[in-house]
Structures are given as structure tokens and as C-alpha cells.
Amino acid sequence: MALTSRSPVLSTEFRLILLLSRLVLDDAQASAAWKLCNEVNDWEAVRHTAMDRFILPVVYRHLRHLEPSSLPAEQLVLIKHQVMALYRHDLNVIANLAEIHEQLLLPLQVPYVTFKGPSLAVCYYDEPAMRFSRDIDILVPRERMAELLARALAAGYTPLVPQDLGNDPVSLAFVARYQKVITLLSPRDIVIEFHSQIDNIGTVYDTRALIARAEPARVGSAEVSVLPTDELFVYICWHHTKHFWSHLHWLVDLDAIQRHPSFDRQKAYACAERHGLTATVEVCVKMAELLGSPEFEPHDNQDERLNALLKFSLEAMQGDVLFEHHLASKKATPDYAFHWQTDRRHRLSWKLLGWLRRFRxxxxxxxxxxxxxxxxxxxxxxxxxxxxxxxxxxxxxx
Known part of the structure; x- marks a missing residue:
């Protein structure tokens, strides 16, 4: 079913948050943000929206530099207290990633790659604790999943999905074979997702190839395996488009990666071409540039692909989980939001393999x-x- 929508209405408060959704503001963006601050009528809404969209630490950083006179002192204090709590959480997540490497993955010599969340924060943010991470995502070969789960459960990790997972060889072999994501809760109370594949039917990404491309990155005392910059950049464009960019810290990620010395635009587009994601990356980059413009208005553009992504993303950024699920029900396939992202071959593959999944x-x-x-x-x-x-x-x- 094709997605259709109308241009969303943007409040002053949301326009401000949208403009602040980047790691660094240039002079024009800072000036526009300062003017928007003086037009804000509801700073409580700014604080709540920034918190809900996982961007409060970045907003706080920018507001401290802008020093708008319209911002009530008590609101700034509330933001500061919430940000300090988020910092503690994010540092806990980063420490947990290092522990997983040292206590679970390294002793078993399990090849893996971690992506998004804490590894992205450590690699691309000047202050990693600024980047909120709900969980830790780790991709491992399916054939090594059962022994990894056994060691994790023995070390005090508790199962969340499936919640009644038994720590016996047959049960662990079953979930490793038939379930592509197994979720555990660490002793630090951090959600850990162990993936055996990161797309629904394996036609977008090959697990072995991704792990083979992994690079080392220092996280605390550990040297963990992460995606190379070009691979991560393409992945987040694809993954976040599936979710219509509903969380604003994803926009900050895009900005942070492009600012990093390791980012090479030509390598990123070459990587996108290998995965058949060139159109997705091109449109995401255009959208990020447009949203970062001080003169941005949600008008129709000549590029219909950009127009569609902008409209639905702006709605999702201001909607709730139920609204995102409503949009998800209308996607081209579970792995692609729009028909222009993919081709007939993939859609036919999904129809066939999606039908076979009913028997899993x-x-x-x-x-x-x-x-x-x-x-x-x-x-x-x-x-x-x-x-x-x-x-x-x-x-x-x-």
C-alpha cells in the first residue's frame, strides 16, 4: 500500500528542537535558534519533547551556549538534573559494552560487531555520554549464538525475549536457530540484544560479511569490534528510514558521523551501492541538510522521494509509538518504508520468504x-x- 500524507504543521517549540538536533551549530543555525528561543511560549513542551526524542543532552548543550534570556532559570535547572541522570545511564551502558566484550565474547572467541548506541557514541561524539542509548546491539554468527547465550545466562544475565528461555542446550539451540534477535537483561540492568541478522530476510545485509568488515575501537579498557564508518553511515540511513526517523538523536548521529575525520563521502556511496541503498542514502543526506537549514519550511520539493520521506518523518518525529506502528503497517516491505528504496525482486522475495516465515x-x-x-x-x-x-x-x- 502506498504511503500518502499531508505537510505537517510545526510549532515554534518543535522547530527549535529540530534545529538543535545536530552536534554543532554554525553561525546561521545558532542565530536562527536564538531567535526561535525568543518566540517559545512553552519551555515545558521543549523539555518534554527533547526528553521523549532522546535529544535532551544535546539541546541542553546548545542552550547553555546560546544563553537565551527567554529560558526560565527553573527550566534550565530541571533540564540539567535530567541530563545528569542520562549521563549516568549512558556511562553505565558504555561500561556494560566493555564488560560484554571482556567477560562473554573474548573468552569464547566469538566474532562479532556492535553497532548503534554506545559504540557509535564513543567513536563519533566528543562527549559520548551525550548520546542516549536504550540498549546494546551485537551481531554474532548464528552458529555461535547458543554458546554465547549459555555463558551470558550463567554470568547472571536474565532473559527478556523470550522471557522463559531455559539455560539448557536444546532450548538455546532452538532460539539460536529460529529467532533472529534474543534479548537479555544484564546485571547492570541494561538491555542487550544479540542479533544473528539485522534485516528480516537476509537480502539486505549478510551477517558474515558485516562481521568480516569490523574494525577495533577503544571502549573503556576493551577494544571492541565496530562497523567501519562507511558501513555504519549506510546502515543508519537504511535502519532509521524504516522507522521514519522518529527519534531525533538519529539526526545528531548523522551529523556527528559526517563531521568525523574518518568519514569519506565517496566510500559511503560506494558502500551504499554494494547494498543497493544508494537512493536511500542520497535522500537521507538531502533530508538532513534541509532540516538543518535555518530557513527550512515543510513545503513540497521537486524530488518526490525527499518529499515523501520528509512528510512522514516529520509526522513520526511528533507522533507516538502507535502512530509509528500505523505507518509501519503501510510500508513497502518490513525492510523498506518506500517502494522507491527497493526493486521488484526484493518485494517478490519478501512475499515468498515472508509466507514461509509463517511456518517458523x-x-x-x-x-x-x-x-x-x-x-x-x-x-x-x-x-x-x-x-x-x-x-x-x-x-x-x-
Missing amino acids: PSYAEYRVRPLPSGWQWLYCFLRPLLACRRRLINHDAD
Whole structure:
């Protein structure tokens, strides 16, 4: 189903937050931001929106430099206290990443790459704690997942998804085989997502190839494996477009990476071409430049692709989770928001493989009827029976 929308209305408060969504302001941006500060009627809304969109530390940094007279002192104090709490959280996440490397991955010699979140903050932000990270994402080969999970559970990590994951070889082998993301909670109370692939059907990214391209980066006392700059830049353009850029710290990420000495635009576009993501990267770069313009207005552009991305992203940036889910239901495929990002071959692949995914068993079904590894192919036939059983149980409960 094609996405259609109208140009969203932007409040003064949101315009200010949008303009502050970058690591550094040039003179023109700083001047425009200072003028917008004097037009703000609701600083409480500025603070809440910046917090909800994971950008409060960056906003606080800019406001301290701008020193707008219209900003009430009590609001600045509230922002400062919230930012200090976020700093403590983000430093905890960064420390946890180093521990995962040293306590889990290194002893097992598991090849991996960590992406987004704390590794991005450490590599591209001058103050890493400024970049809010909800969780830690780590990509590992599927065949090494079970032993990694076993070591993590033995070390005090607790399962979140699936919540009732058992620490036995058959259960761990099952989730490693059939579930592409397993989520644990660390002893530091940080959410850890272990991925065996980072797209839905494996047609966009190859896990082995990504891990093979990993580079070392210093995180605390550890030297963790991260994506090269060009690969990370292309990935975040693709991934955040899937979510319509709903979190504003993603715009800061884009700015921070492009400012970094390791960023090479030609290498980034060459990487995008390898993944078939050239159009996605081109339009994301244009959108970021437009949103950073002091004269930005959400008018239609000649580039219809840019027009579509801008409209839906601006709505998602101001919407809630339910609105984002509404948009997600209208995407071209789960891996692409718009038809112009992909081709007919990928869409046909998704229709076929997406249909086959219906036969993939869930861990909940495994727990109801555990089967040894050699017999788990039977779940393809048991799934309909187990689904009927669940419906009957729910019907009796009603």
C-alpha cells in the first residue's frame, strides 16, 4: 500500500528542537535558534519533547551556549538534573559494552560487531555520554549464538525475549536457530540484544560479511569490534528510514558521523551501492541538510522521494509509538518504508520468504511441546494444531 500524507504543521517549540538536533551549530543555525528561543511560549513542551526524542543532552548543550534570556532559570535547572541522570545511564551502558566484550565474547572467541548506541557514541561524539542509548546491539554468527547465550545466562544475565528461555542446550539451540534477535537483561540492568541478522530476510545485509568488515575501537579498557564508518553511515540511513526517523538523536548521529575525520563521502556511496541503498542514502543526506537549514519550511520539493520521506518523518518525529506502528503497517516491505528504496525482486522475495516465515516455530510453541533438535522440523505441521489449542484455551477462559 502506498504511503500518502499531508505537510505537517510545526510549532515554534518543535522547530527549535529540530534545529538543535545536530552536534554543532554554525553561525546561521545558532542565530536562527536564538531567535526561535525568543518566540517559545512553552519551555515545558521543549523539555518534554527533547526528553521523549532522546535529544535532551544535546539541546541542553546548545542552550547553555546560546544563553537565551527567554529560558526560565527553573527550566534550565530541571533540564540539567535530567541530563545528569542520562549521563549516568549512558556511562553505565558504555561500561556494560566493555564488560560484554571482556567477560562473554573474548573468552569464547566469538566474532562479532556492535553497532548503534554506545559504540557509535564513543567513536563519533566528543562527549559520548551525550548520546542516549536504550540498549546494546551485537551481531554474532548464528552458529555461535547458543554458546554465547549459555555463558551470558550463567554470568547472571536474565532473559527478556523470550522471557522463559531455559539455560539448557536444546532450548538455546532452538532460539539460536529460529529467532533472529534474543534479548537479555544484564546485571547492570541494561538491555542487550544479540542479533544473528539485522534485516528480516537476509537480502539486505549478510551477517558474515558485516562481521568480516569490523574494525577495533577503544571502549573503556576493551577494544571492541565496530562497523567501519562507511558501513555504519549506510546502515543508519537504511535502519532509521524504516522507522521514519522518529527519534531525533538519529539526526545528531548523522551529523556527528559526517563531521568525523574518518568519514569519506565517496566510500559511503560506494558502500551504499554494494547494498543497493544508494537512493536511500542520497535522500537521507538531502533530508538532513534541509532540516538543518535555518530557513527550512515543510513545503513540497521537486524530488518526490525527499518529499515523501520528509512528510512522514516529520509526522513520526511528533507522533507516538502507535502512530509509528500505523505507518509501519503501510510500508513497502518490513525492510523498506518506500517502494522507491527497493526493486521488484526484493518485494517478490519478501512475499515468498515472508509466507514461509509463517511456518517458523516460536519459542512459545517449543515450550508447549519440546522436541529434540532432530525432530524440530515437525513444528511446520504442528503449528496449526498448537494455534488451534491456544484458541480453545482462550475461548474456555472467556
